[in-house]
Amino acid sequence: MSIPVAETASLSLDKLLTLDPRLPGVWAWVQQHMTPDAAHDEGHLHRVALWTRRCAPQEPVVLAVAAALTHDVVNLPKNHPQRAQASTLAAQAVQQVLPDLGFTPAQAHEVALAVRDHSFSRGAVPATPLGAALQDADRLDALGALGVMRVAAVGGHLGRAIFDAADPWCQQREPDDQAFTVDHFFTKLLRLSASFQTVPGRAEAQRRTAVMHAFLTQLGEEIGVPYPEP
Structure with missing residues (x-):
């Protein structure tokens, strides 16, 4: 689905979810499983979605938004011993769940790779353009x-x-x-x-x-x- 970046640059989260019929299901799953905190809440996910879209205008909007909404679905505290594995655990969950929400296995894999690679704690250079955009968008929210x-x-x-x-x-x-x-x-x-x-x-x-x-x-x-x- 190709939608000009200018048309999505300042959309509310509710509006973003209307861009593809699969996104409300993704958001419902995230809300059910993510443990939010003051720095990783709905506002953070919304901002990351907008900036992932800006940083990867060539990527399908549904994949950019899905990656942003799911990137913290496994949210471990900064001092948790498994903090460095959080994005890998999130990616595994994304890979398993997205096909049940209408995504093809290839689409689920692309989103999962982006989720896996975005983490600062993991220390990885993203393997895909979507991963690079998600990592940049997430890091912008720390600045x-x-x-x-x-x-x-x-x-x-x-x-x-x-x-x-x-x-x-x-x-x-x-x-x-x-x-x-x-x-x-x-x-x-x-x-x-x-x-x-x-x-x-x-x-x-x-x-x-x-x-x-x-x-x-x-x-x-x-x-x-x-x-x-x-």
């Missing part, structure tokens, strides 16, 4: 103002301190994002833009990374320790 809010939500949920008052910018120590929320900017978030695979994703990642640098600059002013922006 910019949304990224700041999501990392704060996760840090609060896990009981981490906001920052190390003695060395907030990790200048004299190795970053430890298990202890300090701000350290996650240095272990992962500020490095993400170099990993983007698609042209739209790369451009947006650079813009959102600049927003995060601006946030850290403001934080430095408020705590009295200037942020040494690269």
Whole structure:
């Protein structure tokens, strides 16, 4: 199904689900099985769907949206011992379920590959254009103002301190994002833009990374320790 990206760029989730008769079934399955949290909720899945479409305009819209909606169907906490296997477990579930929801085995396999490869924890370079688009879309949601809010939500949920008052910018120590929320900017978030695979994703990642640098600059002013922006 070919639908211009401009026509899907800002659709509500309800509207996205009307683009193909199989998508409501996909969404119902995700709602039944996914364990949401503040950083992985309906809004996150919706935003990832919109950006997967933008990053892979050549892909059938039903596959882009299905991949985005299912990519966190196995959602394990950041500190879970099987966190690195979450996307593989999700992909296995997708491969099994999508044919029952009207997808061909080949379509289910393509969506499953994208779901498997999107994960940062897995450390894989996506094997398909759809996988590259899904990975970029998911990583975009970790950047910019949304990224700041999501990392704060996760840090609060896990009981981490906001920052190390003695060395907030990790200048004299190795970053430890298990202890300090701000350290996650240095272990992962500020490095993400170099990993983007698609042209739209790369451009947006650079813009959102600049927003995060601006946030850290403001934080430095408020705590009295200037942020040494690269």
